[in-house]
Structure formats: C-alpha cells, structure tokens
Amino acid sequence: MHDVVIVGARVAGAATALLLARRGLRVLVVDRDRYGADTLSTHALMRGGVFLLSRWGVLDRIVEAGTPPIRETHFDFGADAVTVGIKPAHGVDALYAPRRTVLDRALADAAMAAGAEIRYGVRVTGLLRDESGRVAGVHGRDRAGAAFTARARLTVGADGTKSIVAREAGAGTLRTGAGCGAVVYGYWSELGADRYEWFYRPGHSAGFIPTNAGEACVFAGVPASHLPRGDLRATYDRLLAVTTDGAGGRLARARPPGRLHTWIGRPGYVRQAHGPGWVLVGDAGSFLDPLSTHGITDALRDAETLARSASLDEFATTRNRVIGTTFDVVDRVAAYGWDLPRLRTDLLELSRAMSAELDLVAS
Ligand SMILES: Cc1cc2nc3c(=O)[nH]c(=O)nc-3n(C[C@H](O)[C@H](O)[C@H](O)COP(=O)(O)OP(=O)(O)OC[C@H]3O[C@@H](n4cnc5c(N)ncnc54)[C@H](O)[C@@H]3O)c2cc1C
Secondary structure, three states: OEEEEEEOOOHHHHHHHHHHHHOOOOEEEEEOOOOOOOOOOOOOOOHHHHHHHHHOOOHHHHHHOOOOOEOEEEEEOOOOEEEEEOOOEOOEOOEOOOOHHHHHHHHHHHHHHOOOEEEEOEEEEEEEEOOOOOEEEEEEEEOOOOEEEEEEEEEEEOOOOOOHHHHHHOOOEEEEOOOOEEEEEEEEEOOOOOOEEEEEEOOEEEEEEEOHHHEEEEEEEEEHHHOOOOOHHHHHHHHHHHHHHHHOOHHHHOEOOOOOEEEOOOOOEEEOOEEOOEEEOHHHOEEOOHHHOOHHHHHHHHHHHHHHOOOHHHHHHHHHHHHHHHHHHHHHHHHOOOOHHHHHHHHHHHHHHHHHHHHHHHO
C-alpha cells in the first residue's frame, strides 16, 4: 500500500514523485519504458520550467550535462525579424533545452533520491477500485509477463496523451482544439546556433533549438493535413528551405541529421483533472500543440501546483485558469490560419501568458 502511485516516469510523473516524496509521502512510480530512454519530443524549456527546475535543485544537473544556456530568442518573420533577450526574472537569466535523455533522467534520479520508488518495464493495463467505486491503484504486467498490482490512496495519471488512467477513470474532455500541426525534426552539428530561433512563413514554421553535445534540434512544421507523404528527407529539406531561406547559408555549412523524427499531429485538449482517487498531470490532463514549445513547462507546473494544492479541486481550478489563457492562442497558431500581423499579436499574447505563469509558480 502506497500513498500515491504514479503512472509515467517522465517530466510530469517524475517531477510529481519528487515533490510528493519530499513531503514525506510513500510514492511508487511505474513506467513501461526504460530508464533514460528518449521520446518523441523537441525540448525547448520556457521560463516557468527553468524556474521550477532551479527551485527543485535539478537545474544544476542539466547544466553539468553540458546543456548550453540560451540568452536570446530570435523571431524571423521573413520580411523582418525581432530578437528578444531573456530578461532576468525570479532568478532565471537563461533558458535551456536539455535532451529528454538528460532531463527525464535528472528528474527521475531526483525523485529516487527523495525516496520515491520507480519501477521501469511495468505496463499498467487497468485501475483498481474499492467497494465504493473509488480508484484505489493500478494493475498491469511487468516485462517478464508477471502480474503487477499497486494499491494507493491516490492514483496519478502522468502517462501522456493516450493516458490509460484518463480512459479507465472516465475523465471527460473539457476542451478540444481545432488547430493541429505536424513536425519533422532532427539533430544538426556545427550549425552555429546559440539562441532559440523561430521562423514563421504563412503555412510554415521552423525552429533551431541548441542542446547537448554541441547539437541543435532543427524542426520544420506545417499544418498536419499538409504533411506530404513519401520521401521524408526531401520533405524536411524542402520545408526548411522554404521557411528559413537556408538561414543565411548556415544549413548548407552544417552537418545534417542522420535520422529524422516525425510527429503527425493531434489537436490540443483539456481533460477533467481529477475524480475520486485519481488525478491527471502533464499531457495526460492537457495537451497544447508542440508549436507552443510549452508541454514540458506545463507538466512541471502541474507537478508543482498539485504538490502545493490543499485539495484536488484547488489543483484543477489553478490548472484550468492557467491553461485557459493559452489554449485558444496556441490553437490559433497551430491551425496555421494566420497572416504574419495576426501571428505576431498571438505570440505577444502567449508571451504575456508565460510571464503570468512564471509569476504564479514563483509566488
Ligand atoms: C514533436 C513534439 C515536439 C515537442 N516539443 C516540445 C518543446 O520543444 N518544448 C516543450 O515544452 N514541449 C514539447 N513537446 C511536448 C512535450 O513532449 C510533452 O508535453 C511532454 O512530454 C509531456 O510529458 P508527460 O510526462 O506528461 O508525458 P510523456 O512524456 O508522454 O510521458 C508519459 C510516460 O508514461 C508512460 N506510460 C504511458 N502509458 C503507460 C502505461 N499504460 N503503463 C506504464 N507507463 C505508461 C510512457 O512510457 C511515458 O514514459 C513536444 C511534443 C511533441 C510531440
């Protein structure tokens, strides 16, 4: 019997485990994946995320892993461009974009150091319920096929977009987006990228995200319905050429990725956050299109908000309020229905929402 069982040991699950274990709760985390495995995601952190990693004492690990500090964001709109410095606020004077192999591992290690138990290779297949119907834990199987059961007072779904906890608990959908972008990305060497660079053209986007090992994650985005089938490499090269204009010759001089990753897209959503004996954090509870580069920060914020809330209702109210301000604007950006003036207005609104979020988590 545990106080809390968490399904999913990545950013949402490991961070929640870290904070609840530090509060003295007996926490068990299970994940079907391996410790330190990569996942389908670029990984640009926003201010709120960096602030929380710093507050929890995890940022040092990210820096020690050679993750470069990012001190500027450059927005390229084709006809003009804007560079915004990262103004120090709440002790954050740089952003970071650690590979998920670095970030998820650092959070899992911190959770285990705080006393949480993490079991990898366990696939949850359903929820346990008590006589009243209240969720009372999970059941599943380990890699060897052995049955697995864990009872707990609270079951946390941190199991991503296809959350089995959300499905089995019957979490309702509060909001569904209409915008839906597809993304192709890979890791470049010798690109000379030392800041976030976001490129926007009507119907296209791209980004350079400096990360570990001297590499930059370079993505190209289009509306999901416009992702061409066929030769992925040719598509990626063409999208980057159209959207970045070759980035002043830098792409031609850099070493391109050996492997590409594709996200075919899904619309954003907000699910009911909790019910008797269960709660959802991270992508299990809400999902914004990746073009927001905000999902990891959302997941860390959920962990912090849940650990601080006096009740699950309070957690849900805070989460819904914060997402309420960003959901519509991200949905519009992800729909690619914008012209550049409209996009700039939306990006400014998003930036204001992110500042408000930082104030909230830092308060
Ligand atoms: C293409 C793409 C690019 C992105 N780029 C960015 C970005 O630049 N910045 C940003 O902040 N966000 C980005 N995101 C969003 C970000 O990846 C997610 O918001 C984040 O991963 C959510 O973390 P999570 O812990 O909630 O879920 P996940 O990272 O999805 O982790 C869920 C975990 O649950 C486990 N699990 C699932 N089901 C079960 C089960 N039945 N039993 C046991 N374990 C289970 C999985 O193995 C997994 O380890 C991007 C997403 C995509 C798709």
